[in-house]
Amino acid sequence: MQETKHFLFLTDLLGRKVIDSSTGKTIGRVSEVIATPKEVYPEINRLVVKRSWWRGSVDINWPDILSFDLPVKILQTKNNILNPAGPPSGNGSDIHIKENFLDKQIVDVSGCKVVRVNDLHLLKENNKIWLVHVDVGFRAIVRRLGWLPWLDRLTEWVFSTKIRDKLVSWKYVQQLPSITTEEHLGASPVKLKSSYQCLRDLHPVDMADILINLSRNERIALFKTLNLPLASETLCEMKPDVQRSLLDGLDRPTQRMILNMMAPDKAADLISHYPLRRRNETLKSFEPAKAEEIKNLLTHPEETAGALMTTKYVALSKDLTVPEALAEVKKAAPAVDGIYYIYVIDESHALLGMVTLRKLLSSSDQSKLSEIMNTKIVKVKTNTRERTVANIFVKYNFMAIPVVDNQNKIKGIVMFKNAVEKVLSHLVRED
Amino acid sequence: MNEFNKSNSPKPDQKNGSVLSSDTVASVEAKKMPVLGWWGSILLFLSLLGPGLITGNFGNDAGGITTYSICGAEFGLTMLWMVIPVTLLLIIYQEMSGRMGAVTGKGLSDLIRENFGIKIAFYLMIIKFVAGIANATAEFGGIASSMELLGLKNKYLTVPLIGIIVWVLPIKFSYRRVEKLFLIGILFFGCYIVSGFLSPVEWPEVGRQMITPSFHFNDPKYLMLFIALVGTTIAPWMIFYHQSAVVEKGIKVSDYKYFRWETIFSGLTVGAVIFFIIVTSSSLYDNKINVRTAQEVAQALEPLAGHYAEILFAVGFLIASVGAAIILPLSTAFSVCEIFGWESGVNKRFVDAPQFYGLYTLQLIIGIAIILVPGINLIAVMVLSQVVNGLIIPIVLVIVIILINKKKIMGKYVNGPLFNFISIAATIAISISAVIMLITVLREI
Numbered sequence: 001m002q003e004t005k006h007f008l009f010l011t012d013l014l015g016r017k018v019i020d021s022s023t024g025k026t027i028g029r030v031s032e033v034i035a036t037p038k039e040v041y042p043e044i045n046r047l048v049v050k051r052s053w054w055r056g057s058v059d060i061n062w063p064d065i066l067s068f069d070l071p072v073k074i075l076q077t078k079n080n081i082l083n084p085a086g087p088p089s090g091n092g093s094d095i096h097i098k099e100n101f102l103d104k105q106i107v108d109v110s111g112c113k114v115v116r117v118n119d120l121h122l123l124k125e126n127n128k129i130w131l132v133h134v135d136v137g138f139r140a141i142v143r144r145l146g147w148l149p150w151l152d153r154l155t156e157w158v159f160s161t162k163i164r165d166k167l168v169s170w171k172y173v174q175q176l177p178s179i180t181t182e183e184h185l186g187a188s189p190v191k192l193k194s195s196y197q198c199l200r201d202l203h204p205v206d207m208a209d210i211l212i213n214l215s216r217n218e219r220i221a222l223f224k225t226l227n228l229p230l231a232s233e234t235l236c237e238m239k240p241d242v243q244r245s246l247l248d249g250l251d252r253p254t255q256r257m258i259l260n261m262m263a264p265d266k267a268a269d270l271i272s273h274y275p276l277r278r279r280n281e282t283l284k285s286f287e288p289a290k291a292e293e294i295k296n297l298l299t300h301p302e303e304t305a306g307a308l309m310t311t312k313y314v315a316l317s318k319d320l321t322v323p324e325a326l327a328e329v330k331k332a333a334p335a336v337d338g339i340y341y342i343y344v345i346d347e348s349h350a351l352l353g354m355v356t357l358r359k360l361l362s363s364s365d366q367s368k369l370s371e372i373m374n375t376k377i378v379k380v381k382t383n384t385r386e387r388t389v390a391n392i393f394v395k396y397n398f399m400a401i402p403v404v405d406n407q408n409k410i411k412g413i414v415m416f417k418n419a420v421e422k423v424l425s426h427l428v429r430e431d
Numbered sequence: 432m433n434e435f436n437k438s439n440s441p442k443p444d445q446k447n448g449s450v451l452s453s454d455t456v457a458s459v460e461a462k463k464m465p466v467l468g469w470w471g472s473i474l475l476f477l478s479l480l481g482p483g484l485i486t487g488n489f490g491n492d493a494g495g496i497t498t499y500s501i502c503g504a505e506f507g508l509t510m511l512w513m514v515i516p517v518t519l520l521l522i523i524y525q526e527m528s529g530r531m532g533a534v535t536g537k538g539l540s541d542l543i544r545e546n547f548g549i550k551i552a553f554y555l556m557i558i559k560f561v562a563g564i565a566n567a568t569a570e571f572g573g574i575a576s577s578m579e580l581l582g583l584k585n586k587y588l589t590v591p592l593i594g595i596i597v598w599v600l601p602i603k604f605s606y607r608r609v610e611k612l613f614l615i616g617i618l619f620f621g622c623y624i625v626s627g628f629l630s631p632v633e634w635p636e637v638g639r640q641m642i643t644p645s646f647h648f649n650d651p652k653y654l655m656l657f658i659a660l661v662g663t664t665i666a667p668w669m670i671f672y673h674q675s676a677v678v679e680k681g682i683k684v685s686d687y688k689y690f691r692w693e694t695i696f697s698g699l700t701v702g703a704v705i706f707f708i709i710v711t712s713s714s715l716y717d718n719k720i721n722v723r724t725a726q727e728v729a730q731a732l733e734p735l736a737g738h739y740a741e742i743l744f745a746v747g748f749l750i751a752s753v754g755a756a757i758i759l760p761l762s763t764a765f766s767v768c769e770i771f772g773w774e775s776g777v778n779k780r781f782v783d784a785p786q787f788y789g790l791y792t793l794q795l796i797i798g799i800a801i802i803l804v805p806g807i808n809l810i811a812v813m814v815l816s817q818v819v820n821g822l823i824i825p826i827v828l829v830i831v832i833i834l835i836n837k838k839k840i841m842g843k844y845v846n847g848p849l850f851n852f853i854s855i856a857a858t859i860a861i862s863i864s865a866v867i868m869l870i871t872v873l874r875e876i
Contacts (some may be wrong), residue, residue, distance in 0.1 A: 103545050116772035118549065141771060144549050216536035216681065245681055 009135070010097055010120035011144050012072045018049045021066060021076040030075065031057060035095045041130040041170050042095050044122065047075075067127055097131060100175065105214070106134065108149035109199065110172040112206035114213040119144065121167055134173050137166030174199055176214065177221035204230060211246075214392055219247030232261035243270055256285045263337075264290060265310050265418065268297035272307075296411075305389050306382035308422060309412030310404045312336045315343040318370035322363050329360070338400040338413055344373045349409040351402055353377060379404050382411055389414055390423040482676035483525050483697035485610060486669050490521075491620060491704050492755035493573025493748065494566065494820075495663040497813040499685025499705050500731060502656050504722045508640040510656065511709055515641065517664045518702030520857050523850060524828065525694045527835050528670045532677030533687050534844045539674045540769035542834055549770075555826070556767045560790070561762030562667050562823050569797030569816035570759065572809045573752030575802050576725035580745035587803060594799045597756045598792065601777045606761070613754025619747025620704055626735035627707040630714050637710060651875050654868035659814050661861055662821025665706065670827055672762045684844065724810060760794040822869075825862040832858065 010033060018027045032048035047065070050057045066076040095101075099179060100334045101117050118140035121133035142151045142163075152162050158173045199207070199222075207230065211219045223246050235243055235258060244326050247255050247270065259282060271279055271294065279298075293311050300306025314332050317323050325342065333339055342360060344353045353373030363372050379402045380389055392401060393416055400413045502510045528539065544552045571590055578589040601609055647653040684692055711731040720727050725757060731743035736743045761777065768775035768787045775787040801812065832854055835846050846854070 103548055116544070118772075136772070138771070141549055141553070145553055215541070215678070216683075218536070241681075 003358050004124075006070050006124045007132075008070055008072065008122050008124060009140070009143070010102060010122060011140075012070075013047070013075075013122075014098060016072055016075055018047070018060065018065075018075045018077060021078065027051060027058065027077065029058075032099060033097045034059075035097055035131050037093055037095065038130075041123075041132050044097075044129045044131065045094075062129060063127065065127075070124075084255060095131075101134065105176060105218075107174040107199065107210055108168045108172055109174050109202065110135070110168065112202060112210060114210055115168070121165075128312065132170055133167040134170070135165055135167055137164070139163045139165050173205045177225065198227070200227065200230065202230075204233035205237050207234040212238070212242065216245065220246060224250065228257055228261055229327045232258045232397060236262055236266050239271065244273060256282055260286050260290065264293045264312075264398045265297060265308065268294045268307070272298055272302065300382055303422075304363065304382065305380045305384040305386065305401075305403045305414055306411070307383075308386050308389065308418055310337045310418070311412045313338055313341075313343065313400070313402075313410075313413040315345045315349070315351075315410055316369060318344050318346055318368070318373070320369050321365065322360060322369075322372070323365050323369055325355075325369055329357070337415055341400055341402075341413070342369075343402055343410055344369045345410060345412075347405075351377070351379060351404050351408055351410045354402070377402065380414070381405065386419065386422050393419050432566055435478070443758065453794075462532040466728055476616070480681075481693075482529065482673055482680055483694045485614065486673040486676060487521060487525065487697040487701040488704075489613065489663055489672070489755060489758060490666055490669055490701060491751065492566075492570060492759070493576075493752040494569035494659075494813050494817045496620065496708065496748065497569075497573070497725075497728065498656065498659045498663045498817045499708035500712040500715075500728045501722060501810065502660055503709040503731070504715040504720065504728070505656065506653065507713045507716035508637060508710070509645050510653075510660070511637065511640040511706070512644045513657070514702055514706045514709070515658055516857070517661060517705065519853075520661075520700060521665050522695055522698035523854055523857075524665055524670060524831065525673050525698060527693060527831055527846070527850070528674040529677045529682070529690060529694055530687065530844055531831075531835055531841070533682045533684050533690065534841055536678055538678055538766075538769055539671045539831075539834075540766045542840065543830060544770050545689060546834060546837065546840065547830070552770045556770050558823055559667060559671075559763055559766060559824065560794070561857050562820055563760055563794045564797045565819040566668065566759040566763075566814035567794040568801045569798075569813045570674060570752045570756035571795075571798045571802040572813045572816075573748055576809050576813075577749035577752065579743045580725055580729060581749070590799055590802055593753065596796055597753060598795055600753075601757050601761060602830065604779050609757050610752060613751065613758060616747055616750025616754055619743070619750065619818040620708070622732055622735055622743060622747065623704065623707040623711050626732050627711045630734035632710055632714075642656070648867065649720070649871060651868070651871045654864065654871055655811065655818050656814070658821035658861075658865055658868050659817035660705075660821075661864075662824055663769070663817040664701065665824055666817075666820045667827045668762050668766075669758055670831060671766050675762075684721060722810065723808070727808070747875070756795070756798070760791050761796075763794060764788075764790040804863070818868075821861070822865050825858055825865060828854065828858040 013033055015032050016030050018030060019025065020027055028049040028051035030047050032049040033044055034046050034048065035042035035044045041384055042108065044062055046059050046061045046129070048057050049060055055145060055298065060077060062298065064078050066078060068075060076338050097120055101120055103117065105114055105116050107113070115136040117134045117136060119135040120131060121135055123130045123132045139148070142148050155161060155163055202210070207226070211223060214222065223234070235246065238246070243392070247258070250258070262270075271282055274282065283294060286294070296311070297309070298306060312335055314329055314336055329339065329342060340357050342355045342357065343351060344355060346352055352370070353375040354377045355369060355373045359372060359374075378392060378396055380392065382405055384403075384404055389401065392398070397425075398416065402410055403412045404412060405411050531537075531542065533540065540552070540556075543555060571594065574593050575586040575590050576585070578584075578593075583589050622761070646657075679692075708731075711734075712728070714734075715722060715727060715731060720730065722728060725744070729741045732740040732744050764787050765775050767773075767790055768784070771786070773786040774784040776784060779787065781788050801807070802809070821854060832846070833850070835841055836851065838845055
């Protein structure tokens with residue numbers, strides 16, 4: 001038997017007349033195409049044919065459709081398919097292709113973008129038919145408007161080329177949760193998490209990008225489907241007002257879990273907007289050490305170095321020798337933000353100087369930190385304005401700046417990226 | 432509890448190393464008080480103030496002001512009765528588009544595309560683009576007229592020059608600032624209210640005309656002004672713009688009952704502006720002044736500003752026109768790009784959003800070109816552009832009514848019977864008037 005493979009579009013099928021081949025009578029027109037998910041590509045199993053507005057629709061199984069040639073003009077059915085057995089019972093995993101995808105937005109996981117589906121691309125192999133691509137290109141729009149021959153003639157004449165279809169493989173298509181109203185949003189746990197598997201591998205930055213481009217309800221619904229680590233990392237990448245609106249869409253326990261996973265400085269930023277009682281409740285649910293740290297950060301007014309700093313840094317006693325110091329650094333390494341600068345302190349935690357990791361590695365084993373440290377260090381106080389901090393970074397090219405209190409005790413460090421983020425977000429917000 | 436209220440006032444410190452100390456006593460971040468009762472409601476209302484007020488008053492652009500003025504100048508107080516129904520309709524439609532925005536979190540273009548498919552969406556966008564060009568033309572008409580009043584008579588020089596400024600402003604500056612500039616321009620038209628009280632208006636007569644509907648079926652001028660008045664107050668772009676503004680502001684359904692008051696409040700301010708412009712301009716009718724240029728339109732402000740009426744009018748008119756010449760074409764470009772899924776936004780670079788900037792530029796260029804036609808009557812152009820809006824608005828209204836009644840989209844926030852009755856009746860009335868107008872005008876020709 002000769003194998004025939006053809007591509008066709010969903011809109012080639014929609015609206016086509018369906019004729020009963022035994023009687024020659026028109027049954028109706030195709031109004032929906034339904035597929036069942038298979039391993040990779042969903043297979044189309046039936047058509048919904050709208051007969052007329054008073055007689056409603058009828059489902060016709062795909063195997064009952066006689067083979068047809070392309071381009072599709074008319075679909076014919078095998079004999080006696082309109083028996084009164086009724087429509088085949090659909091199960092929950094059915095994909096209503098038109099209803100769920102045509103003209104809707106999806107996430108193109110390969111390009112990390114939110115795109116609108118202009119058409120769907122089907123593969124017809126003998127008498128089976130599969131959903132293989134979505135078309136997100138301009139050509140699909142023109143085709144559906146019926147102007148494709150004109151467009152092709154025009155572009156061929158002007159640029160001597162045709163505009164190509166922009167297809168995204170079904171493998172990379174992620175449907176958005178079909179939530180439109182707020183009431184639905186609160187009511188149901190959106191969908192099985194497994195169906196959002198392919199979003200799991202996205203980088204949090206890409207995920208944040210995708211979420212930003214969705215409408216509020218969709219954003220919250222999709223965010224709910226993420227696993228906690230990805231959710232908290234994604235949240236860190238967003239602007240404060242979006243962060244707040246996303247968190248508000250979740251229930252309190254989930255909010256707390258996500259906040260608990262975030263870096264303390266980011267969590268503190270968010271918590272600082274809570275009313276006092278809610279703050280305390282939230283903090284209570286954290287592990288004590290983290291709660292203490294966040295409380296500490298919260299005591300510093302916004303837009304100062306104190307609110308900007310992280311408390312995950314390495315500070316070692318001036319009396320340690322180089323090998324001892326290296327061992328300490330190694331022990332601390334997994335938990336700290338800035339590992340390159342090692343701060344040297346005395347018994348009262350007062351900041352004496354700083355050693356870079358390079359210096360530490362290249363010094364002789366006998367020397368003590370107090371001998372090799374650099375004492376000319378630039379530091380800021382907890383109440384220094386964040387703009388000033390950013391200016392220092394610009395001036396000195398540091399990766400981090402230590403923050404001290406009035407007694408010169410080290411309280412934390414401001415990382416370069418945090419300072420830049422904060423100041424940049426101010427610039428952007430003015431727009 | 433006091434943990435969070437501790438203020439860390441800096442002590443006089445020993446300056447060691449290169450510590451950068453700031454001397455400002457930083458106050459602990461103000462805690463957000465829980466919103467309570469009457470006062471809280473007012474605060475919330477104020478925080479929601481914006482989308483309706485901005486959108487509604489953008490309707491008072493060059494086309495709007497001119498249309499209202501001509502209504503007064505041509506027909507005296509006889510068109511005054513329209514203020515009430517038009518304001519009511521504006522409130523109803525802004526409420527509906529705002530509700531759609533709050534419930535779905537999506538813009539109107541998105542909803543149209545997802546629920547009507549590409550074909551209807553596409554042809555609607557073509558119509559919307561035509562309206563966009565009409566509006567751009569009206570704004571440049573306003574720019575040309577106000578420059579004339581300010582003594583710069585050469586429109587071939589002034590209009591392209593300001594056209595370039597208009598084109599560059601939103602790209603080089605921020606869109607929000609343009610919006611604010613525009614609102615300042617609109618404040619100028621508060622002058623009409625003062626002028627209204629200063630001029631010898633017979634208030635009992637005004638009151639009587641407010642509640643006496645009149646309709647001249649066979650007067651094409653009256654019919655055209657009727658449609659223009661509707662089209663400029665409830666312009667197609669406004670419905671799109673308002674919904675987007677609500678979405679962007681992140682207004683949620685739970686805030687919506689407060690948000691309704693914002694809609695009503697802003698609708699009433701628009702109604703007041705229309706009312707006072709018609710009332711003050713009716714003095715032109717009483718004095719048998721035949722309005723052919725903006726110079727005559729400006730005379731309505733004479734009771735307030737005397738000889739300076741023209742300058743006052745020209746400055747306000749110019750700012751409002753420049754603002755609208757930016758915002759209206761931009762909003763059209765946004766909608767079209769949203770339908771096709773093209774990149775859009777003034778923060779994008781030209782190469783990243785070529786369609787967006789292309790559409791924006793095209794509207795400006797066509798608008799300018801029409802105004803530069805030698806000997807064109809600017810007042811007529813400005814009113815006609817609003818007639819175009821008035822002919823298009825029934826289509827948009829029908830779409831809004833269909834969308835807002837879909838349970839799938841709106842859930843329990845679908846329209847109630849009263850809203851449906853009023854909006855459907857009004858849409859039918861506007862459509863019939865539009866058809867009558869078209870027939871009458873075509874017969875005249």
